[in-house]
Amino acid sequence: SLELTQPPSMSVSPGQTATITCSGDNLGVRYTCWYQQKPGQSPVLVIYQDSKRPSGIPERFSGSNFGDTATLTISGTQAMDEADYYCQAWDTSTEYYVFGTGTKVTVL
Amino acid sequence: EVQLVESGGGLVQPGGSLRLSCAASGFTFSHYWMNWVRQAPGKGLEWVANINQDGGEKYYVDSVKGRFTISRDNAKNSLYLQMNRLRADDTAVYFCARDASMVRGVITHWGQGTLVTVSS
Numbered sequence: 001s002l003e004l005t006q007p008p009s010m011s012v013s014p015g016q017t018a019t020i021t022c023s024g025d026n027l028g029v030r031y032t033c034w035y036q037q038k039p040g041q042s043p044v045l046v047i048y049q050d051s052k053r054p055s056g057i058p059e060r061f062s063g064s065n066f067g068d069t070a071t072l073t074i075s076g077t078q079a080m081d082e083a084d085y086y087c088q089a090w091d092t093s094t095e096y097y098v099f100g101t102g103t104k105v106t107v108l
Numbered sequence: 109e110v111q112l113v114e115s116g117g118g119l120v121q122p123g124g125s126l127r128l129s130c131a132a133s134g135f136t137f138s139h140y141w142m143n144w145v146r147q148a149p150g151k152g153l154e155w156v157a158n159i160n161q162d163g164g165e166k167y168y169v170d171s172v173k174g175r176f177t178i179s180r181d182n183a184k185n186s187l188y189l190q191m192n193r194l195r196a197d198d199t200a201v202y203f204c205a206r207d208a209s210m211v212r213g214v215i216t217h218w219g220q221g222t223l224v225t226v227s228s
Contacts, residue, residue: 086152
């Protein structure tokens with residue numbers, strides 16, 4: 001079954017670019033989403049179908065998905081972007097929604 | 109405005125049962141796939157189950173198959189999760205979550221969650 005692996009944590013300086021990876025077998029043939037979760041809050045969708053931004057999500061959030069790796073990029077990272085980020089894909093062979101292991105992004 | 113409000117969480121002994129509810133408003137409930145997603149304390153997100161618009165299709169993560177049952181009542185705009193034979197590793201915040209319109213595999217709206225604690 002599909003498994004999605006993310007780095008546990010990363011740190012980025014304000015104004016710099018944060019790049020978060022999500023690895024899974026042949027992930028590039030599936031659509032991938034990304035969710036942001038701040039402490040004590042529910043997740044928020046920031047990217048869907050690999051690279052589309054929902055209404056209200058800042059342009060600094062972008063995504064891509066090729067081969068075995070999906071990537072979330074935060075350009076010009078702000079302090080408010082400090083959060084946990086989860087990738088997610090739909091495994092159509094099992095109908096499961098599979099979440100990645102999550103990446104804690106620290107802005108310092 | 110889409111609102112999803114969970115209830116029914118609490119403390120239950122191992123082997124016990126609990127029924128979670130999710131009251132939906134602000135959208136046409138009967139038009140959407142609905143999900144339950146959980147998050148153990150300090151851990152990541154785990155999809156638990158989902159159900160299609162008329163309740164005829166249901167899917168579960170392996171760890172809850174045979175113990176949990178997802179259902180819905182479109183007349184009441186409500187989603188449910190019946191949890192039986194609960195185990196300590198079922199302890200988590202349970203989120204009610206709605207799929208995107210016309211797109212499977214994308215969760216666009218989440219409730220605030222309800223905490224289930226399984227402990228003696």
